[in-house]
Amino acid sequence: MTGFSVMKYLNLLLALPFLGLLWTPLYNRHDPVLWGFPFFYWYQFAWVPVTSALIWIVWKKGQNT
Amino acid sequence: MSTINPWALGVFVFFFAATIVVGSSIQWIRGLFHAKRDTDSHEEWSLGGREFGPWVTWFLVGGDFYTAYTVIAVPALVYAAGAYGFFALPYTIIVYPFIFLVMPKLWKIARAGGHATAADIVKARFNSRALEVIIALTGLVAVMPYIALQLIGIRTVVQALGLPGDLPLIIAFISLAAYTWLGGLHAPALTAFIKDIMIYIAVLVAVTVIPLHTGGYSALFASAAHTDTVLKTGQSLPYATLALSSALAAFLYPHTLTGILASRSADTIKQNAVFLPAYTIVLGLIAMLGFMAHAAGINTTNTSMVVPMLFQSVFPAWFAGFCLAAIAVGALVPAAVMAIGAANLVTNNLLPPQANPVRTSRIVAFIVKIGALICVLFLNAQFAIDFQLLGGVFILQTFPALILGLFRVRFSAVAMLTGWAVGTVFGVSICWMDGLKPIHPVNLGLFSGNISTGLLSLVINIAIVALVSVMAPAKQNIPANTTV
Numbered sequence: 227m228t229g230f231s232v233m234k235y236l237n238l239l240l241a242l243p244f245l246g247l248l249w250t251p252l253y254n255r256h257d258p259v260l261w262g263f264p265f266f267y268w269y270q271f272a273w274v275p276v277t278s279a280l281i282w283i284v285w286k287k288g289q290n291t
Numbered sequence: 292m293s294t295i296n297p298w299a300l301g302v303f304v305f306f307f308a309a310t311i312v313v314g315s316s317i318q319w320i321r322g323l324f325h326a327k328r329d330t331d332s333h334e335e336w337s338l339g340g341r342e343f344g345p346w347v348t349w350f351l352v353g354g355d356f357y358t359a360y361t362v363i364a365v366p367a368l369v370y371a372a373g374a375y376g377f378f379a380l381p382y383t384i385i386v387y388p389f390i391f392l393v394m395p396k397l398w399k400i401a402r403a404g405g406h407a408t409a410a411d412i413v414k415a416r417f418n419s420r421a422l423e424v425i426i427a428l429t430g431l432v433a434v435m436p437y438i439a440l441q442l443i444g445i446r447t448v449v450q451a452l453g454l455p456g457d458l459p460l461i462i463a464f465i466s467l468a469a470y471t472w473l474g475g476l477h478a479p480a481l482t483a484f485i486k487d488i489m490i491y492i493a494v495l496v497a498v499t500v501i502p503l504h505t506g507g508y509s510a511l512f513a514s515a516a517h518t519d520t521v522l523k524t525g526q527s528l529p530y531a532t533l534a535l536s537s538a539l540a541a542f543l544y545p546h547t548l549t550g551i552l553a554s555r556s557a558d559t560i561k562q563n564a565v566f567l568p569a570y571t572i573v574l575g576l577i578a579m580l581g582f583m584a585h586a587a588g589i590n591t592t593n594t595s596m597v598v599p600m601l602f603q604s605v606f607p608a609w610f611a612g613f614c615l616a617a618i619a620v621g622a623l624v625p626a627a628v629m630a631i632g633a634a635n636l637v638t639n640n641l642l643p644p645q646a647n648p649v650r651t652s653r654i655v656a657f658i659v660k661i662g663a664l665i666c667v668l669f670l671n672a673q674f675a676i677d678f679q680l681l682g683g684v685f686i687l688q689t690f691p692a693l694i695l696g697l698f699r700v701r702f703s704a705v706a707m708l709t710g711w712a713v714g715t716v717f718g719v720s721i722c723w724m725d726g727l728k729p730i731h732p733v734n735l736g737l738f739s740g741n742i743s744t745g746l747l748s749l750v751i752n753i754a755i756v757a758l759v760s761v762m763a764p765a766k767q768n769i770p771a772n773t774t775v
Contacts, residue, residue, distance in 0.1 A: 240388035247381035248535055250527040256520065262508030266521045270380045271575055274568045277384050281391050282565045289558075 236284050243277045295453040299603075299612030303452060306616035307466075310485050310623060314470040314478035338407055338476060338553045338635075345562050347480050352550040352563060353570045354483030355629070356383075356541065359444035359622030360437075362490065362577055366601075367594035369581025375526050377578055382534040383571040386541050391564035394542065395557035396697050408632075409548055409693050410640040416696045419704035425711060426689050427640035430545040431659075433682035434633050437544070438663035439675040441626035443595075446667065448615040451599030457668055463619070464664050471627045471660075472653050476553060479627040486624045489617035491573065493602075497583070497614070498576045501605055505586035512582065520582075528740035529730045536746035540687045543694075545632030546625065595672075626663075630656040677727045684718040687745040691756045706759035714752030718744055 246252065253269040260268045343351060361379070368376030397412060406412045409430060414423035442460060449459040470478050502508055512520050522530055542548060554560055584601045591600060602614045634656035638648050645651045666675055692707045721731050722744050730741040 237392065240392060243385050243388055244535075247385055248531040250522060250531050254522045254527060259509070262510075262512065264512055264520050266374060267377070267575075270377070270384075271572065273381075273384050274571045274575075277387060278565055278568045281387060281561075284391070285561045285565055288561070 236287050239280045239284055242280060243273055246276075247273055296608040296612070299608040299615070300452055300454075302609050302612035303448075303616040303619070306485075306489065306613065307463075307619050307623075310482050310620045311466045311470050313485070314482045314623075314627075315473045338549065341402065341553055342555050343480060343553050343559070344555050345559050345566075348550065348554040348559050348563050349566060350483040350487055351476075351480045351553065351628070352547070353567055354479065354486055355546050355550050355625040357490075357570055357574060357621075358437075358441060358625040359618045360440040361574065362618050362621060363444055363447060363595050363598055364440075365574065365578045366581035366584065367597050369578050370584050370589075370597045371581075371594050374520055374522050375530060376581060377575075378530045378534045378537075379578060380571065380575050381531070382537040382541075383574055384568060385534065386538040387564045387568055389538060390542060390551075390567075391561055393694060393697065394551050394560050394564075397548075397693070398552060398554065398557050398560055400697075401552050407549075407552065408545065408635050408639050409543065409689065410636060413689075413692045413696060413707075414640070417692070417704040417707060419708070422692060422704050422707055422711075423640050425708065426692055427636040429685050429689050429711075429715075430543075430636050431633055431641075433686040434545050434629050435659065435662060435666070436675045436678035436682050437546070438626050438629045438633075438660065439666040440679055441622040441629070442663055442667045443672050443675060444622040445619050447595050448599055448618050451596065451603065451615060452612070460664070460667065463623075464660065467623055467626055467630075468657055468660055470623065471630050471656050474627075475649075476549070476628070476631055479624045479631075480553075482620070483624050486617070486620045489613070490621055493614040493617045494573055494576055494580075496610070497602070497605075498579060501580075501583045501587065501601070504605055505583065511579070511586050525740065528742060532741075532743035532746050533729060536687060536743040536749070537683070539690055539749070540683055540745065543686045543689050544629075545636055546629040549628055549632040549635065626660075630659050633659045680727060680729055681719060681722060683729070684722055684745045684748060685715060687749045688714040688718065688752055690749055691753055695753070695756065700760075701764065702756055702760045703763055705763055706756045709759045710752040710754075710756035713755045714748045717751055718748030721748070 247270065253266055255266065256264045258265055263271075365376065365379050370376075400406065400412055400415070404411070404415050406415060408427065410423045410427035413426045414420070442464065445463045446457075446460045449463070470482075474481075502511055505511060542551060551560060554563070580598055580601060584597045587601055587604055589597060589600050589604065591597060598618070599615060602611045606614065631652070634652040637655040637659075638645060638652045642651065666678075688711050691702070691710055695702060696707075722728070725731055725744070729744055731744045731747055733739060733742050733747070
């Protein structure tokens with residue numbers, strides 16, 4: 227039962243990419259520029275490894291419970 | 292475009308032909324290694340025997356999700372519309388948490404019941420023949436223009452090589468048909484490796500070499516100033532809603548679901564949700580090609596030629612030929628999976644039970660491809676693009692039956708049918724009245740802006756499903772093995 231409720235909270239991690247990417251006012255700006263990329267682009271690119279890591283955490287924890 | 296470069300053409304023909312030969316002879320090659328397998332069973336042809344492990348699944352799902360049309364259309368949109376064209380990036384990120392949560396459940400149900408299509412799963416859940424036929428027909432209608440777009444992708448690169456007329460397209464079609472007929476799902480699963488390695492080489496070379504020509508990435512964004520490098524006022528809402536609706540629709544298509552159902556285990560799918568986003572990085576870099584074309588001085592009104600023209604203007608002929616071959620092979624692999632997905636729908640869900648399902652599926656896959664070929668030869672490309680837009684609205688209306696059907700809450704088949712009908716009629720008529728645009732203006736006092744038409748009609752669909760389910764609840768006798 228405790229394992230189940232831990233999983234329920236962990237699954238909330240998977241909501242973060244939706245919030246971070248669908249709320250466009252959060253990142254629709256030019257600055258700061260990184261390696262020539264305006265913020266708009268590198269912010270979205272950065273969500274790729276972050277999303278992978280979040281899914282990995284939920285996947286690993288799910289295998290243990 | 293006017294003269295044929297023998298190097299470009301030679302390299303192109305070599306890689307394209309090699310892929311066809313390898314894919315077509317896959318069953319023979321497999322026979323050498325697995326002596327005692329029944330390589331002609333239907334599950335073998337249509338789902339690869341449901342035995343694909345993490346690596347093959349990664350290539351197969353990525354291979355049929357990121358198509359040649361993506362390589363041509365995404366940079367074309369960025370070239371024309373700037374930052375707005377990047378909505379494919381958030382779309383192909385948020386799709387993976389969704390896959391992680393939902394698809395292992397679908398896989399388990401499909402495995403337990405021996406289902407090969409979305410319509411099979413829905414039929415088992417709701418025990419309704421009408422719903423099964425509706426889901427199967429929707430999938431079929433939605434996937435047809437997708438196949439046509441792959442053929443258009445092949446035609447685009449062949450034209451870029453300087454070959455005139457429709458003959459190359461017909462040759463490409465015959466190759467595709469032979470490849471699917473002989474290899475079944477094993478053909479695209481294997482050649483997806485070739486496709487991806489070729490696309491990766493082309494894209495990675497492009498995104499390192501082209502900025503060297505054009506003065507680095509900062510110059511790249513500076514030269515694209517006139518198309519705006521951030522979203523303009525009013526573009527935010529369509530950007531986000533298009534990303535969301537595309538993500539929800541992505542794995543409802545028969546070809547993408549085929550890749551998921553062919554995997555070995557539910558854990559294979561979860562593991563893939565962790566590693567598949569690597570493709571998204573490549574997609575983002577591909578989108579950058581739209582800006583690079585501006586920096587390289589490509590000037591065209593035919594935006595689908597942007598990428599081939601860019602490759603040809605920057606690279607030596609032989610490497611441009613390689614890149615164009617990568618795009619053509621990138622069309623072949625998903626087109627085969629799409630034809631197989633469509634054939635599974637017809638064989639399993641529309642026709643009465645078959646004595647020889649493999650033969651039937653082969654014939655249906657062939658007819659589906661002829662349909663797509665006729666579409667490309669006799670109607671203009673814009674028709675396929677418009678039809679694919681409508682296909683996106685169509686396929687989203689199967690979301691409630693397939694995905695909401697996974698939950699313990701009991702929705703009735705009648706509710707699903709009503710929701711589907713209202714959502715489809717609403718979505719298609721709005722889309723039609725807006726002049727075939729993917730977004731629709733919504734004004735609710737405090738809130739106004741453009742919203743994805745597909746998402747809007749999905750919301751209405753779900754509301755109807757909930758309403759009808761409350762008024763006419765489902766009966767108790769739901770088969771026990773269909774909830775997880």
